[in-house]
Amino acid sequence: MKSYMLSGPHRGAMRRLLDWCDEAALVHWGQESPDPPAWLDAQRRLQSEGRTSKVNHPSEDHRAFRIAALIEPIRGETVLK
Secondary structure (H helix, E strand, O other): OHHHHOOHHHHHHHHHHHHHOOOOEEOOOOOOOOOOOOHHHHHHHHHHHOEEOOOOOOOHHHHHOOOOOOEOOOOOOOEOO
């Protein structure tokens, strides 16, 4: 994961995160399974163990570290708000 974070498209996008986003957060965890966690588990862990990322124009929700409930994706779509 670290090599992915430091190279390619992710690194380029992260350089622009400050100006592109008004909300951003991250959480670190390990797990035995290679399968992604369930959406609700990911949201709970992000809220309880995560932290905000720096953005230049934070929303009120970002400042208060309020994370909107995730809606289960349909056909691979992810709706965060």
